[in-house]
Amino acid sequence: MISNFNFYKLLPWAVTLLLILPIIALIFNAFSIDNSGTFQHLIDTVLLTYSLNTLFLILGVVSLSFIFALPVAWFVACCEFPSRTILQWALMLPLALPPYIVAIVYTDLLDFSGPVQQFLRSLMGWQQISDYYFPDIRSLLGAILILSLTLYPYLYLLLRSAFLGQSGALFQAARSLGLSPLAAFFRVSLPLSRSAIAVGLSLIAMESLGDFATVNYFAVSTLTTAVYDTWLELGSLTTAAKISSLMLLALVVLITLENYSRRKQKIYQRSGATHTELRFVLRGWKKWGALLFSWSLLIGAFILPLLTLFYYALSYFSESLNARLWQYTLNSFWLAIIVAGLALVIALIVNFYQRLSPGILAKSCIRLSSLGYAVPGTVVAIAVLIPFTNIDLLLNQLLVEFGFSRVGLLFSGTLFILVIAYLVRFSAIAVGSIDSSLAQVSPSLDLASRSLGQNAAQTIRRVNLPLIKKGMLSATILVFIEAMKELPTALLLRPFNFETLATYVYQFVSDEMIEFAALPALLIVLMGLLPFIIVNRLLENAT
Amino acid sequence: MLIKKICTSAIVLATLSLITFASLADEVNVYSFRQPFLIEPIMQEFTKQTGIKVNILFAKKGLIERVKREGELSPADLVLTTDISRLMKLNNLNLTQAVDSKVLTANIPSQYRDPKQHWFALTTRVRNIYSSSERVGPANITYQDLASPEFKGKICTRSGKHPYNVSLVASVIAHQGEASAKVWLEGLKANLARKPQGNDRAQVKAVKDGLCDYALGNNYYLGKMLADPKQVPWAQAVNINFPNQKTTGAHVNVSGVVLAKYAPNKSNAIKLMEFLSDDLAQQIYAEVNYEYPVKESVPASKLVASWGDFKADQLPLAEIAKQHKAAIKLLDEVKFDL
Known part of the structure; x- marks a missing residue:
């Protein structure tokens, strides 16, 4: 019993330590002495612009994702209108598209020689660029739009399940007390979903902060640009680590503030009628409005980019089809499966730690284990290399001391380090989804179970886990999809001769040869979608 | 359970890697x-x-x-x-x-x-200056010319921070010193038709689209564009020019x-x-x-x-590489990419 107790307290910290080890290494570097004056140089020149760009990018993506996700989540969770059953799962699909691919597709569609401007020119009789104004997609606004289109599903997913989990009776009570549907939504449903909104938006904020490929493609310089420049070009790890640490600090402060501001709110699912049974039937302009908004979003975020990719893939089919594609698909698949499984286990460990012994320690465990998501991929990659190459060097030294032969880079030269890097990046997603689904399970259920003689482990297994089954599935799928798309860490940390679909796509995309990349890019999307659709079917049949 | 899993996978992966790394001599x-x-x-x-x-x-x-x-x-x-x-x-x-x-x-x-x-x-490889075959024709031009006011709004380039451009800036610093290079870079920045973006091919495409008349680009991109059916029209819209032929030679x-x-x-x-x-x-x-x-x-x-013979810059490459960091800092100072 006693050893069990220790184990369950130690395990979450061991897991968290593993995930933040690279970040600790990074912060440690930030405080080492650097005489190059690089940081001062940045302050004197571009740091302010970079910081403002980063700030606007994150605010923009967070707001726009909110504007996209909130209405559609409400429509599909609480209203009844044509095509709702299709939309409720289809609106998650944009997650499977890598943002940098969407960025390229939209640039091709919208730039001067793209079909949209060509059409406008032939329609209006314009000849050249100076004859008219057309907004430039390669800009901060373009980056905000593309990132929001690909990231809003995080919020949508969490909001929808929050709305679905809310008691419809509360809403009905608010209505019977004289509130209009809209007022009831803003004064009851929305506040009740605050935890889901917070988790969703912080995931989106972290992902935007960590993005490099998309903003770089759109020629927007952010703090991530500064990290890359100082580290890889100016060779100042200290400065790069400083900037990364400051970015993380700002994020931690924001998230902590948000948490603090709702410290007194505890919202749990009650029994009684859910919205599922009490959906509004939308009629008239409301119906058309909901249809127009939802379908425009789906078309813009998913159908249009997908069709464009199909078109490219078909026109360059013979050039892009080759035998190795199958191998790369398998590589991506297994890597993503392993990472998704491990991330789920990690998320359960830290979340149940908080469930069983709530408090500042458990809370920090959750926050810390999620930090890596906000760190740009290449930075994670190198940060992960710092501790693990040291471990390898030590290990080999020891082996030689004891008269054995060297084993080489046991950890840092193998797929092991790739899996660790993915976990550092993506555990946050699993931790977040489990957090928000566990938050909906009232602790009184735990107490009831314990008073009926079940111990903590039995309560988890027999009460909590079955109740968060959906959350577990979505956590796994989300990490799986992210891992399928992940590029920068895979590029740098993979062993020799190892390609994933994403690294293969990059070979062409980096040279702006999107047509050749279309087929493997479609495979990424398809692989991300399959488990997703299967699981959705299972869930729908179950309920 | 997790620790067990990690250990098992580590051992399996390690064994695999040993097989791939160590045994094949x-x-x-x-x-x-x-x-x-x-x-x-x-x-x-x-x-x-x-x-x-x-x-x-x-x-x-x-x-x-x-x-x-x-x-x-x-x-x-x-x-x-x-x-x-x-x-x-x-x-x-x-x-x-x-x-x-x-x-x-x-x-x-x-x-x-x-x-x-x-x-x-x-x-x-040469850092060339491409010119619009329709609006300019072959041009006898220098990198330094690109900073003069008559080229205002006519030049396209990829990010200044790309190694190809950094080295070009470094070579200008190596030739004429940092102060003079800064004046040049500011002039070039002022002449850009748009914020630096895309790769070298994208600049040639921009020339074809009429966004600008001149573009910086490495020589081999022209060959690669001519080999891609979709990009042939881009390549045909430009002339390739070797810069600084009467002065220091092309970078x-x-x-x-x-x-x-x-x-x-x-x-x-x-x-x-x-x-x-x-x-x-x-x-x-x-x-x-x-x-x-x-x-x-x-x-x-x-x-x-x-494309013919050309005169290459005779400055030793090591001298140019020495100015690499100075070039990056200069690009920041004039906010070239912003």
Whole structure:
């Protein structure tokens, strides 16, 4: 019993330590002495612009994702209108598209020689660029739009399940007390979903902060640009680590503030009628409005980019089809499966730690284990290399001391380090989804179970886990999809001769040869979608 | 459970990696900044001739950091890269070792290799100025001209921070000093038709679209665009010009190779280096990627040769690479990309 107790307290910290080890290494570097004056140089020149760009990018993506996700989540969770059953799962699909691919597709569609401007020119009789104004997609606004289109599903997913989990009776009570549907939504449903909104938006904020490929493609310089420049070009790890640490600090402060501001709110699912049974039937302009908004979003975020990719893939089919594609698909698949499984286990460990012994320690465990998501991929990659190459060097030294032969880079030269890097990046997603689904399970259920003689482990297994089954599935799928798309860490940390679909796509995309990349890019999307659709079917049949 | 899982997977992976890394003796490991479509055919030829298996890791960022972190355990034998600044950086970080090879010294002219034999260039490329064939025609132009007011709103380029542009700026600093280079860079920035974006091909496309009349771009992109049906019209919309022909000569950069300091397969690695500098590989570089071979007896591709001879900048590459950091800082100071 006693050893069990220790184990369950130690395990979450061991897991968290593993995930933040690279970040600790990074912060440690930030405080080492650097005489190059690089940081001062940045302050004197571009740091302010970079910081403002980063700030606007994150605010923009967070707001726009909110504007996209909130209405559609409400429509599909609480209203009844044509095509709702299709939309409720289809609106998650944009997650499977890598943002940098969407960025390229939209640039091709919208730039001067793209079909949209060509059409406008032939329609209006314009000849050249100076004859008219057309907004430039390669800009901060373009980056905000593309990132929001690909990231809003995080919020949508969490909001929808929050709305679905809310008691419809509360809403009905608010209505019977004289509130209009809209007022009831803003004064009851929305506040009740605050935890889901917070988790969703912080995931989106972290992902935007960590993005490099998309903003770089759109020629927007952010703090991530500064990290890359100082580290890889100016060779100042200290400065790069400083900037990364400051970015993380700002994020931690924001998230902590948000948490603090709702410290007194505890919202749990009650029994009684859910919205599922009490959906509004939308009629008239409301119906058309909901249809127009939802379908425009789906078309813009998913159908249009997908069709464009199909078109490219078909026109360059013979050039892009080759035998190795199958191998790369398998590589991506297994890597993503392993990472998704491990991330789920990690998320359960830290979340149940908080469930069983709530408090500042458990809370920090959750926050810390999620930090890596906000760190740009290449930075994670190198940060992960710092501790693990040291471990390898030590290990080999020891082996030689004891008269054995060297084993080489046991950890840092193998797929092991790739899996660790993915976990550092993506555990946050699993931790977040489990957090928000566990938050909906009232602790009184735990107490009831314990008073009926079940111990903590039995309560988890027999009460909590079955109740968060959906959350577990979505956590796994989300990490799986992210891992399928992940590029920068895979590029740098993979062993020799190892390609994933994403690294293969990059070979062409980096040279702006999107047509050749279309087929493997479609495979990424398809692989991300399959488990997703299967699981959705299972869930729908179950309920 | 988790710990068990991690341990098991670590052991399995480690065993796998041991099999791949340690047991195959006849192999050579390459970290490559250069792209697969170019490097793979060359390596296939090498394996065909020697039976030595080539393991490659391709990445465009961070490979130097990786070698550095891996230290004496690094599996890398060779690092293949573009840009003199990267070759020098590997050397300055003490990640390379000298290679004493008669083949290399015979194949590679002395200005294209390190006097201490730590780095070797394999190809050269020119930073050209493309001009609109419709609105400008062939142009006798210098990099310095691009900063003069008459070119206002007429110039397109990729990010100033891209190694190709950084090295160009570094060469201007090396020639005329930092203060004068800054004035030039400010003038160039003021003349840009749009914020720096895209790659070198995208600039040629912008010329075709009428966004600008002049674009900075490496010579081989023209060849590559002519080989892609979709991009042929872009390529046909421009003339390729060798800049500074009456002054200092066109800026020439290199792609090259270093032998890693802790190369585990040293003799194989040197064989591969020699192969890369020799006729067959040099021809592939010339024909597949339209670069200039360093080996003088190997001709450039027909297309590249048709652009004619040109005068190259005579400043030693090492002098240009020394200004690399100064160039990056200058680009920040004039907020070139913003």
